[in-house]
Amino acid sequence: MIPEIEFKEKARTFNVPISTIERDYAQNWLLAHLPKMAFKGGTGIRKAYIKNYRFSDDxxxxxxxxxxxxDLTNKVKKAIQDTKNASGISFLDDVKSEKVKNGYVINIYFRILRSTGDPLKIKMDITNKENEIIINPIQKKNLIHIYSDKINEQINVYTLEEMFAEKVRSLFERTRPRDLYDVWYLHKKITFDKTLFQKKCKHKKVEPNIDELATRKTNYEKTWKRSLQHQLPELPSATDAFDEVIEFLKKII
Structure with missing residues (x-):
């Protein structure tokens, strides 16, 4: 495991809480040992495609x-033990797993720097195969690890284009600031695949409605900083990001 000073230096460099760095580090080691699944979401962007993208909790x-x-719970528990042995991170034996509508949620607890108080948590959201459609071929990408100890592992991950399509779809399914941020960031970096997006929406019976999304602007503004400020050194204005994304959606949907 890296020394305590490196955690503190990374926290200063990225201007985020040290707990964010601890979680990011533990996520990497856990990813190196988890059973074969298709990684996605904001953390997938950071760990496989864009170095120093926003940090993520899940x-x-x-x-x-x-x-x-x-069987899934047992495989994850084995991965936790393997991670503990390989990294020296103190993962707790108390793994909380539950079935949810689309799959499973598994909460994993660990300690690195703090020996007292509540442990840190990594939440795993796992979607059942039948509840999601994967359209593009899964990619094998080197795990991006920004720390001085080395992790030479590859992870199975969605294409960036498919993650982008899912993020846009998510705007019409729920109100989470991280989705808005990811769409705001990605729409300036990669080309949007409308056909891919339409297939993703069809599978989950999502009807994109920009007018309805526009009514939720205040909800994003209220929760923006609380949800994201520990994940980024600089956070754009929620109002500006929302307005820019709405204009983008009007052009592509």
Whole structure:
């Protein structure tokens, strides 16, 4: 494991809480040992495609094969033990897993620098194979690890284009500032695949409605800083990001 001073230096460099760095570090080591699943979401962008993208609290996956709840939980517990042995991170034995509408949620707890108080948490959101459609071929990408110890592992991950399409779809399914931020950032970096987006929407019966989305502007503004300020050194204005995304959506939908 890296020394305590490196955690503190990274926190200063990126102007984020030291707990954000601890979680980012633990996520990397865990990803190197988890069973084969398709990695996606904002953390997938950071860990596979864009170095120094925003930090993230959760790990999002889609299962590539059917697996029972018991078997999945056991595989994750084994991965935690393997990670503990390889990294020296103190993962707790108390793993909380539950079935949810689209798959499973597994909460993993650990300690690195803090020996007292509540442990830090990594939340795994795992979607069942039948509840999501994966259109582009899954990519094998080197795990981006910004720390001085080395992790030479590859991870199975969505294409960036498919993650972008899912993020745009998410705007019409829920109100989470991280989705808005990701769409705001990605629409300036990569080309939007409208056909891919339409297929993703069709699979989950999502009807994009920009007028309805526009009514939720205040909700994004109220939760913007609380949700994202610990993940970024500089946070754009929620109002500006929202307005820019709405204009983008009007052009492509």
């Amino acid at each position: 790990l999002d996956f889609t299962l590539l094969e059917k697996i029972s709840f018991k």
